[in-house]
Amino acid sequence: MQKEKKIFLPYAEFADEAQPDTQKYLVYLVYTGLFLLATLLLTANAQAQTVQVLHWWTSTSEEKAIASLSGRMAQENIVWKNAVIPSGSGIGAGIVLKSRMLAGDAPEVAQLNGVIISEWADLGLLQELDPVASSGKWEKSLFPTVWRLIQPKGHPVAVPLGIHRINTLFYNRKIFAKFDLSPPSNWDEFDALAKKLQQAGITPLAQSSEPWQLATLFETLVLSESDANFYRDAFVKKSSQAFVDPRFGRALSRLRSLKKYMPAPLTERTWIATTRMLADGDAAMLVMGDWAKGELNSWGIATDIGFSCAAVPNTANYHLYDIDTLVMLDKGAAARSAQEKIAQIAVSPAVQTEYNQIKGSIPVLRNPELNKMDSCSQTSWKIFSRGGAVQVPSLAHRMATDEISKDAIIAEIMRFFSNDSLSVSDTQKRLAAISRTLPK
Helix, strand or coil: CCCCCCCCCCCHHHHHCCCCCHHHHHHHHHHHHHHHHHHHHHHHHHHCEEEEEEECCCCHHHHHHHHHHHHHHHCCCEEEEEEECCCCCCHHHHHHHHHHHHCCCCCCEEECCCCHHHHHHHCCCECCCHHHHHHCCHHHHECHHHHHHHCCCCCCCEEEEEEEECCEEEEEHHHHHHCCCCCCCCHHHHHHHHHHHHHCCCEEEECCCCHHHHHHHHHHHHHHCCCHHHHHHHHCCCCHHHHCCHHHHHHHHHHHHHHHHCCCCCCCCCHHHHHHHHHCCCEEEEECCCHHHHHHHHCCCCECCCEEEEECCCCCCCEEEEEEEEEEECCCHHHHHHHHHHHHHHHCHHHHHHHHHHHCCECCECCCCHHHCCHHHHHHHHHHCCCCCCEEECCCCCCCCCHHHHHHHHHHHHHHHHCCCCCHHHHHHHHHHHHCCCCC
């Protein structure tokens, strides 16, 4: 009578033999191991949930930051599937997200920054995250400005990842050491060292003609020539009086005067290429959000060795900010558990530390691990933690106003910058007139 097999595996008959053939028994063990491994993998895959994330992060540092997030999610059986829309400012990603929503093909998660979060929430398209926020005590752990941003209608509908400082002046330490230069604290000092650099054949200021990059520079100039309250009057309240104010006129004049320190001819290059100019010594300084620091670090250029950070002249006491956020699109109950898990993971202290170290930003938490921040991040965090009086929302990066207003203002700034025949006063009058037609 044939002996009954105890297990259903390849070569299982050897499991009952007292002294099986050695070679065949080894084969049995190998097959058994492979069978069990395959079973485990199939089980894990069956339990894993794939979540598509639409975003515009494509640089080396951004991809590394995504890898840190997706790696943490993989530990919770969540598979991060990239839906990348290359666009330095996110304009293309916003268009694609709207078209996918209209087509009934929304991703589970999307990068959505700034006041536009409120617009999507008004349409009822975003998942409310009250249970996650409550269990994670977000109201107490997050900066108040962050907490207000993500719950425009009283319910949290976005997941904050990090806070970028826009009014950052990066400088190449090798060039500054060679010419015995110090970072400028005011525009007279800036002009003096820029002329010295030009005489030595070095481009003082890296820059691109890409609209959002010029707008990033210009908004720092408005802050530099005024203060936080005036900046908010212009770009948040869109007061027509602010646009014709002499302080706004000085910012326009400063923008035009800086043109002589930029690369000639000035071309439209990506922010990564603009940052590369600083890294390679093709330019001595760069005004950019501190995502540039994350990129420099990802290229192996260490903070305070290859480069350092300072504030744009006359803005040291302010934090012109941009906050990275993810939203969860309403995809029904099937996606909700994974979406809530992502929200929980992203705001956890360990992930906040790791992600922001890579991205160049600072955590959204009131009590982060300061000892794990470099000098640039520590300064950024200390300024931001002083509260709303010094926190200034970026126009260029959707923190200050709606998309229509932002685009209209930036278009007029571009028009002025591109045409030297346009006067400062005429541009101010045009902006004042435009502001009267914009949503308040």
